[in-house]
Amino acid sequence: MAVGIDLGKPTSQHLLEVRDLTTRFYTEDGVVHAVNGISYTLDEGETLGVVGESGCGKSVHALSMMRLIPIPPGKIEKGEVIFKGRDLLKLSEEEMRHIRGAEIAMIFQDPMTSLNPVLTIGFQITESLQLHQGMDKAQSRERALELLDMVGIPEAALRLDDYPHQFSGGMRQRAMIAMGLSCNPSILIADEPTTALDVTIQAQIVDLVKRLQDKLGMTVIWITHDLGVVAGMADRVNVMYAGSIIETGPVKYIYGDPHHPYTLGLLGSLPNPEGSMGVRLYSIPGEPPDLVGMPKGCPFAPRCTFKVERCLHEMPMLEEIEPGHLAACWEKDRVRRV
Amino acid sequence: MGVTMDNTREIALHVEGLKKYFPIRRGIFQSHVGDVKAVDGVSFDVYKGETLGLVGESGCGKTTTGRTIIRLYEPTDGKVIFKGKDLAKLSSNEMRHMRKSMQMIFQDPYASLNPRMSVFGIVGEPLEVFQLANRQERRERVAELLELVGLNPDFMTRYPHEFSGGQRQRIGLARALALNPDLVVCDEPISALDVSIQAQVVNLLEDLQDKLGLTYVFIAHDLSMVRHISDRVAVMYLGKIVELTDRSTLYANPLHPYTQALLSAVPVPDPVIEEKRQRILLEGDLPSPANPPKGCNFNTRCPKAIDICHEVEPEMVEVQPNHFCACHLVKPVG
Numbered sequence: 219m220a221v222g223i224d225l226g227k228p229t230s231q232h233l234l235e236v237r238d239l240t241t242r243f244y245t246e247d248g249v250v251h252a253v254n255g256i257s258y259t260l261d262e263g264e265t266l267g268v269v270g271e272s273g274c275g276k277s278v279h280a281l282s283m284m285r286l287i288p289i290p291p292g293k294i295e296k297g298e299v300i301f302k303g304r305d306l307l308k309l310s311e312e313e314m315r316h317i318r319g320a321e322i323a324m325i326f327q328d329p330m331t332s333l334n335p336v337l338t339i340g341f342q343i344t345e346s347l348q349l350h351q352g353m354d355k356a357q358s359r360e361r362a363l364e365l366l367d368m369v370g371i372p373e374a375a376l377r378l379d380d381y382p383h384q385f386s387g388g389m390r391q392r393a394m395i396a397m398g399l400s401c402n403p404s405i406l407i408a409d410e411p412t413t414a415l416d417v418t419i420q421a422q423i424v425d426l427v428k429r430l431q432d433k434l435g436m437t438v439i440w441i442t443h444d445l446g447v448v449a450g451m452a453d454r455v456n457v458m459y460a461g462s463i464i465e466t467g468p469v470k471y472i473y474g475d476p477h478h479p480y481t482l483g484l485l486g487s488l489p490n491p492e493g494s495m496g497v498r499l500y501s502i503p504g505e506p507p508d509l510v511g512m513p514k515g516c517p518f519a520p521r522c523t524f525k526v527e528r529c530l531h532e533m534p535m536l537e538e539i540e541p542g543h544l545a546a547c548w549e550k551d552r553v554r555r556v
Numbered sequence: 557m558g559v560t561m562d563n564t565r566e567i568a569l570h571v572e573g574l575k576k577y578f579p580i581r582r583g584i585f586q587s588h589v590g591d592v593k594a595v596d597g598v599s600f601d602v603y604k605g606e607t608l609g610l611v612g613e614s615g616c617g618k619t620t621t622g623r624t625i626i627r628l629y630e631p632t633d634g635k636v637i638f639k640g641k642d643l644a645k646l647s648s649n650e651m652r653h654m655r656k657s658m659q660m661i662f663q664d665p666y667a668s669l670n671p672r673m674s675v676f677g678i679v680g681e682p683l684e685v686f687q688l689a690n691r692q693e694r695r696e697r698v699a700e701l702l703e704l705v706g707l708n709p710d711f712m713t714r715y716p717h718e719f720s721g722g723q724r725q726r727i728g729l730a731r732a733l734a735l736n737p738d739l740v741v742c743d744e745p746i747s748a749l750d751v752s753i754q755a756q757v758v759n760l761l762e763d764l765q766d767k768l769g770l771t772y773v774f775i776a777h778d779l780s781m782v783r784h785i786s787d788r789v790a791v792m793y794l795g796k797i798v799e800l801t802d803r804s805t806l807y808a809n810p811l812h813p814y815t816q817a818l819l820s821a822v823p824v825p826d827p828v829i830e831e832k833r834q835r836i837l838l839e840g841d842l843p844s845p846a847n848p849p850k851g852c853n854f855n856t857r858c859p860k861a862i863d864i865c866h867e868v869e870p871e872m873v874e875v876q877p878n879h880f881c882a883c884h885l886v887k888p889v890g
Contacts, residue, residue: 271750271751271752271753272750372840386841386842387841388841389841416613416614416777416842417613417777417779417818417821417822418613418817418818418821418837418838419613419841420821420823421820421821421823421835421837421838422837422838424823425835425837443750443751444823445751445825446780446822446823446824446825447823449823449824449825449826449827449829449830450823450824450827450830450831450833469827470827470828473825473826473827473828474827474828483752484751484752485825486755487751487752487754487755488751488755488780488825489780489781489783489784498759498762499755499758499759499784500755501752501755501756501759502752502755502756503756505720505722505723505753506750506752
């Protein structure tokens with residue numbers, strides 16, 4: 219594990235601490251408020267689920283931490299991302315390159331577009347091993363084999379020289395995970411890794427990540443729109459809406475006793491697994507807000523059935539309901555699951 | 557809404573031995589070297605006013621089945637009986653008129669609407685094509701349809717890019733309903749939408765069914781949504797139906813090993829249930845439909861496969877009344 223250059227100033231006893239991260243995109247149509255001052259911490263070995271609908275800022279927040287957003291039009295306006303005592307947003311590009319892949323790895327939704335189609339799987343895995351870990355060709359090939367074996371690719375030795383198109387969707391995602399794990403990162407950020415896959419393959423991948431996490435003691439940030447996937451694997455969940463974390467807490471509280479009307483609505487709009495069939499689904503009225511002209515006050519207010527006058531003018535902050543469980547809603551005490 | 561598969565209910569659509577093969581051609585002479593057996597002998601009935609769910613993973617042939625039913629693809633073999641006629645045998649002109657009564661809504665609300673046409677043009681086009689209304693009448697009908705699907709009739713003059721995914725799906729639905737169809741094939745109508753919007757569209761589909769007495773074939777990969785909306789569910793694997801029964805039986809007592817694995821793979825949005833669940837993890841991937849395994853299609857991934865599964869293809873049998881399953885290990889009761 220690389221020894222960090224201690225900048226001295228921002229320290230944190232957590233593995234990762236995000237403080238007031240704010241990202242905007244300056245487009246022709248106006249300023250897109252993609253991420254609006256989100257803060258949270260993450261400890262070693264934890265699994266954090268980040269859920270929300272498209273455009274809620276869940277992916278942009280991760281890309282901002284990795285400093286992978288295109289600048290311009292994007293800009294990280296303010297905030298700190300303190301990883302092992304260092305603020306990632308203040309590192310030089312060169313230092314950041316040593317963090318990406320080696321310390322924090324990221325896997326993406328569509329393995330076909332994130333793998334290079336003209337290079338073999340083997341080359342793409344060994345590349346980062348040679349770059350980050352200084353291995354030679356033979357060593358890195360051996361390690362690549364080990365990795366493919368670990369993620370459950372049958373006859374890995376024969377598949378190492380295959381190209382991505384020769385792999386199925388599930389195998390490509392396994393190969394992506396192998397690449398992500400190649401340098402033993404402390405944090406694995408999985409951005410909708412199973413969204414493009416079938417449920418039986420999704421179950422395989424979720425099971426694989428859980429097993430690898432137990433084995434390697436990795437910290438995982440799992441970004442998804444599927445509340446089901448996160449329920450089974452996360453310790454804590456951040457629910458995002460319009461660029462803000464609107465509720466956060468241990469997984470059991472979020473699902474069992476949500477205190478934000480949006481979380482409540484999302485859970486209600488899913489068909490009941492125990493099957494009270496013939497019951498109408500609860501549907502949240504309206505559409506997510508346009509991130510260009512954000513409404514004043516709470517971004518969820520236009521769709522909210524609990525709203526009061528105050529919601530239209532004042533943005534609520536995250537406040538504690540019980541230890542570790544926070545919600546950003548003026549009326550949170552009225553919000554209950556029935 | 558209990559569904560009994562009895563003779564008293566009117567059959568809206570009867571599909572028998574439907575096959576759709578896509579030829580594989582190779583070489584400079586484009587010689588026919590094989591077939592992708594996308595749909596390989598599928599039979600089912602859809603009763604009037606019910607929703608039949610068609611589920612399976614990508615590549616199982618569910619979309620091809622839907623498209624072959626309304627003859628967007630020419631069937632290779634089999635019968636599709638609708639309103640007393642075998643659709644597979646109709647001329648293209650007869651088929652064109654038949655499509656007034658059978659419509660389809662598509663998965664991708666972005667690709668299925670012409671970006672250069674206004675909402676009035678899109679929703680009114682079916683009326684124009686069949687010359688059923690003059691411009692003024694069309695305007696009235698389009699306004700009525702937009703209201704029906706929960707859109708403001710003033711949106712008529714707008715273009716698709718001005719709408720969100722959920723609104724576009726409503727426009728596609730208004731277009732499908734323009735000619736008062738009896739049957740609507742819904743091909744993954746909600747899978748491209750956000751969770752909160754999915755519920756809106758599903759509720760709308762249910763309301764319209766009640767109001768207009770529509771019959772749906774609902775194609776999806778999301779099993780929990782299918783269970784919510786369907787009366788009966790057919791599970792497909794590699795071009796074949798492996799199990800077909802009413803929804804509560806299917807989810808409470810799945811018999812086919814594939815159905816069991818599929819159901820157990822669906823994540824449940826409840827951490828307490830998830831903690832206790834035992835998953836049946838299938839190994840490997842779906843085999844290629846160009847070269848399906850010998851015997852039972854599922855034998856390469858089946859945790860229970862025995863010798864006969866590698867040799868003989870199982871027949872679809874009625875295991876219990878109204879519960880059909882194609883598996884050597886599942887024997888009829890009684």
